[in-house]
Amino acid sequence: MTDPANVLPLPTPNAESQAFWDACTDGRLTFARCTACDAVQFPPQKSCTACGGETGEASEASGQGTVFTFTINHRAPGPAFAERAPYVIALIDLAEGPRLMMNVINCAPEDVTIGMPVRICFEPRGDMALPQAEPA
Ligand SMILES: [Zn+2]
Known part of the structure; x- marks a missing residue:
């Protein structure tokens, strides 16, 4: 049996x-926008975290972004x-608009x-796939 510590974690x-x-x-990668105040909801959810209003249907993000800040983790x-x-x-x-924490992969x-x-x-991880960033 595989020790869970040896398996990369998956979201629940x-x-x-x-x-x-x-x-x-x-x-x-999807997000939603509040129909009342236009605030971005990431990940998509039914109620706006800014005003409590309803959000619209989830939209697909462009996938374009920039590194706001980062750290290099040397210790697993x-x-x-x-x-x-x-x-x-x-x-x-x-x-x-949303700011996401993720790994930057496919580069040193x-x-x-x-x-x-x-x-x-x-x-790809297990039968899911996790959003990550790579150099554009
Ligand atoms: Zn709102």
Whole structure:
């Protein structure tokens, strides 16, 4: 039996986030906008976190973004991450406004810079796919 510490963690979708994670698995990053105040809701949810109003249908993000800030993690938090270290944990500003925490992959950690243009890519993990960033 595989020790859970040796397996990269997966999100646990709930009733509200299942559609978001299904979209990620299909290679689409989605968000919603409040129909009352226009605030972006990421991940999509039924009620606006700014005003409590209703949000519209989820839209697909362009996938374009920039690195707001980042750190390079040299110490794996567990055995599952050992092969990844060192790796980049970054805050990515999406073109649509949301700021997301994700890894910057498909480049050397030392090549990541603040303000660097990135695009969203999807890392297969288990039977899901997680949104990550890569150099644009
Ligand atoms: Zn609102």
